[in-house]
Every structure is written in C-alpha cells, then in structure tokens.
Amino acid sequence: MGNCLRSVTSDDISLLNGGDRSPGAESLGPPPPYQEEAPVYYPSPNQRRPANQLTEEEQVRIAQRIGLIQHLPTSIYDGSKKNRECVICMSEFVYGDPIRILPCMHIYHLDCIDDWLMRSFTCPSCMEPVDAALLTSYDSTNTT
Amino acid sequence: MSNIAAARIQREFKEVVKCDEAAKCAIKVEMVDSDCMELRGEIAGPPDTPYEGGNFILEIKIPETYPFNPPKVRFVTKIWHPNISSKTGAICLDILKDQWAAAMTLRTVLLSLQALLAAAEPDDPQDAVVAKQYKEDPQAFEDTARHWAQVYAQAPCNNPGCSAKVNQLVDMGFTETASREALSMHSWDVEKAVEYLMS
Structure with a gap:
C-alpha cells in the first residue's frame, strides 16, 4: 500500500507539470520556448482552467483522480474483446493499441479514456460512474 | 487533439446523412465551413406538439x-x-452541459433536441417568461408556440387570432417582431402588450 501511494504521488507531479508523463521533466529547467501554453485542466466538464490557476482543493482532487485512473486495468488490444471501435475517437482498434478497461467492461484507447476521465469519472458509453465500481473491483482483486 | 475532433465530425456527419431519421426528413445536418468546425443542423417539429x-x-x-x-x-x-x-436561441439541456458523454454524436444531440421540443422541462427553464406561461396558462403557451412555429419555422398550422392581434399593434406603429414578443409575453392580452411597448 505504501508503495502504491508513492507511485501515485510521483505520477501526480509529472502530470501536473505538463501532462507529458516524462518523469523528472521539471528538473530539466525552464520549459522549452515553444511550450507557451500552460496545461489546462477541467475541474468540471465545462470549466477550463490553466493548471496554475487551480485552487489547492482542485489540485488535490486532480491528484486523487489521477491516482484512481491508474488503478484501472490496462491492456493491449488483441481482438479478443467484443468492442471493435473506440467510441471516443470513433476509430477501430488496431492490434497492439494500448487500451484501458473500465469496471463496466467497456474498453477505450488509453489516451482517449484518460483524457475523458479527467473531466468526468463516468463511462462515456453507459454513463456508469467509475468510482463505486472501481472500489468494489479493487477490493475483490485484493482479496483474491 | 483537434485531429480527433475533425475525424469524428466527418464520421458523425456521414452517420446523420445515412440514418433513418434523415430519410424521414426529421433531422438534417450541413457543413458551414470546410474545416468541419461549424455545422448547420435542422430538426422537424415533433408530431402532436405546437x-x-x-x-x-x-x-x-x-x-x-x-x-x-x-x-x-x-x-x-x-x-x-x-x-x-x-x-x-440559447438552449438549456443537460447533455449539452454537464451530462455530456463522449459517446454522444451529432445524431443523438439532434434527436435529444427534438425530444426536448416534445417534452419541455419548465422547472429547469432557459426563458423564465415562457416557463411561467407554460405552467400557468398552458393554452396561451400552446397558441404562442404554434404561432411562432408558423411565422418563423414555416409550420402550416394557422392561428388567425394571433396574427390579427399582431397586425393590430403593427397598425398602431410598432414593429412586427416587437408586437409579437409583447403579445406573447402577455398571453395575447392586447392592452397589457401595448402598455409594455409604451413603457
């Protein structure tokens, strides 16, 4: 559990610092000049705010959200699933595409669904809230 | 990022063009500019509604x-x-705000708007005057909605009473649009509408 928490925190920092998932990006000094825009976050689906204007409470919520998202299982598309198309980008899955599987068993491209889950923690297909289902499934995978 | 948007809109556009509802002329969509970021939708007024x-x-x-x-x-x-x-013309509809889901498409949005025309939600209003009339004077609401549909949306239903009152105010020197709005807001009470226009 301690390990788990630590990995969550380090991910938070890398994502808040630019969302490019490269660990230690902040230690490389100021961002390159072409990176003019601050990363933008969505405290709710219709609110759009640059990362440096978020309240502390929102930062904590975002960090928690990133942590939760990372508990959701990921996989590589191998054609074994029923869904053939990612409904977010509406393109067909290609063998080898990184995917994420939600508790309701709907699958999406990893990048597509992570971007969505940062705005709304529900499945875009069935509107099932991810929180509750996630906690139950997390519990059951822990005990088995 | 906008790559996904453009690719999706092109697929959704085709979906609308090919769907059953389009064949029945219930919904329609057209491109306004070449980069697909602005479209023109069209929905038919649902049957058994004003x-x-x-x-x-x-x-x-x-x-x-x-x-x-x-x-x-x-x-x-x-x-x-x-x-x-x-x-x-601003719309108050949950799926266009916080209930939006990434799996929704142009087709489902157009169909939801059509459903909204058939089932108003006066407790979550965008236009307070209309919502008040809808709840307190359903007959005046229906007459008004029907009259507006006839004047602005080429609906065939004719309501000579409303048009006559609008003309009455136009003869008094008010513009047609202002007269129609004043009468609609005051449930077709000519006296109150005139009072409102004079104030």
Whole structure:
C-alpha cells in the first residue's frame, strides 16, 4: 500500500507539470520556448482552467483522480474483446493499441479514456460512474 | 487533439446523412465551413406538439476539445419554448452541459433536441417568461408556440387570432417582431402588450 501511494504521488507531479508523463521533466529547467501554453485542466466538464490557476482543493482532487485512473486495468488490444471501435475517437482498434478497461467492461484507447476521465469519472458509453465500481473491483482483486 | 475532433465530425456527419431519421426528413445536418468546425443542423417539429410541421435551424459549433466537451448548439430559428431563449436561441439541456458523454454524436444531440421540443422541462427553464406561461396558462403557451412555429419555422398550422392581434399593434406603429414578443409575453392580452411597448 505504501508503495502504491508513492507511485501515485510521483505520477501526480509529472502530470501536473505538463501532462507529458516524462518523469523528472521539471528538473530539466525552464520549459522549452515553444511550450507557451500552460496545461489546462477541467475541474468540471465545462470549466477550463490553466493548471496554475487551480485552487489547492482542485489540485488535490486532480491528484486523487489521477491516482484512481491508474488503478484501472490496462491492456493491449488483441481482438479478443467484443468492442471493435473506440467510441471516443470513433476509430477501430488496431492490434497492439494500448487500451484501458473500465469496471463496466467497456474498453477505450488509453489516451482517449484518460483524457475523458479527467473531466468526468463516468463511462462515456453507459454513463456508469467509475468510482463505486472501481472500489468494489479493487477490493475483490485484493482479496483474491 | 483537434485531429480527433475533425475525424469524428466527418464520421458523425456521414452517420446523420445515412440514418433513418434523415430519410424521414426529421433531422438534417450541413457543413458551414470546410474545416468541419461549424455545422448547420435542422430538426422537424415533433408530431402532436405546437411545433409540428415546422423546420428549426440550429447553429452547431464544435470545440477544439471535441468529443471531450459538448458541441455548442443554439437555435437560429426563433422558437417559443421554456428551455430555449426566445431572444437568443440559447438552449438549456443537460447533455449539452454537464451530462455530456463522449459517446454522444451529432445524431443523438439532434434527436435529444427534438425530444426536448416534445417534452419541455419548465422547472429547469432557459426563458423564465415562457416557463411561467407554460405552467400557468398552458393554452396561451400552446397558441404562442404554434404561432411562432408558423411565422418563423414555416409550420402550416394557422392561428388567425394571433396574427390579427399582431397586425393590430403593427397598425398602431410598432414593429412586427416587437408586437409579437409583447403579445406573447402577455398571453395575447392586447392592452397589457401595448402598455409594455409604451413603457
């Protein structure tokens, strides 16, 4: 559990610092000049705010959200699933595409669904809230 | 990011063109500009509503962050409905705000708007005057909605009473639009409408 928490925190920092998932990006000094825009976050689906204007409470919520998202299982598309198309980008899955599987068993491209889950923690297909289902499934995978 | 948006809109556009509802002329969509970020939608007024027979034009703007954020939709055709502003055409509908889901498409949005015309939600109004009339004087609401659909959305239903009152005010020197709005707001009470126009 301690390990788990630590990995969550380090991910938070890398994502808040630019969302490019490269660990230690902040230690490389100021961002390159072409990176003019601050990363933008969505405290709710219709609110759009640059990362440096978020309240502390929102930062904590975002960090928690990133942590939760990372508990959701990921996989590589191998054609074994029923869904053939990612409904977010509406393109067909290609063998080898990184995917994420939600508790309701709907699958999406990893990048597509992570971007969505940062705005709304529900499945875009069935509107099932991810929180509750996630906690139950997390519990059951822990005990088995 | 906008790559996803453009690719999706092209697929959704085709979906609308090919769907059953389009074949029945219930919904329609057209590209306004070449980069697909602005579209023109059209929905038919649902049967057994005051909007029946009318054609309602919508302005659809696709944000760069689509489909993570909903399209911005507004009625271009003037319409009398509790959840749509009679002045600006702005729409109050949950799926165009916080209930938007990335799996929704142009087709489902157009069908939801058509459903909204058939089932208003006066407790969640966009236009307070219309919502009040809808709840307190359903007959006046229906007459007004029907009259607006006939004047602005080419619905065939004719209500000579409303047109006569509008003409009466026009003869007094008020513009047609202002007269219609004043009469609609005051449930076709000519005296109150005149009072409102004079104030």
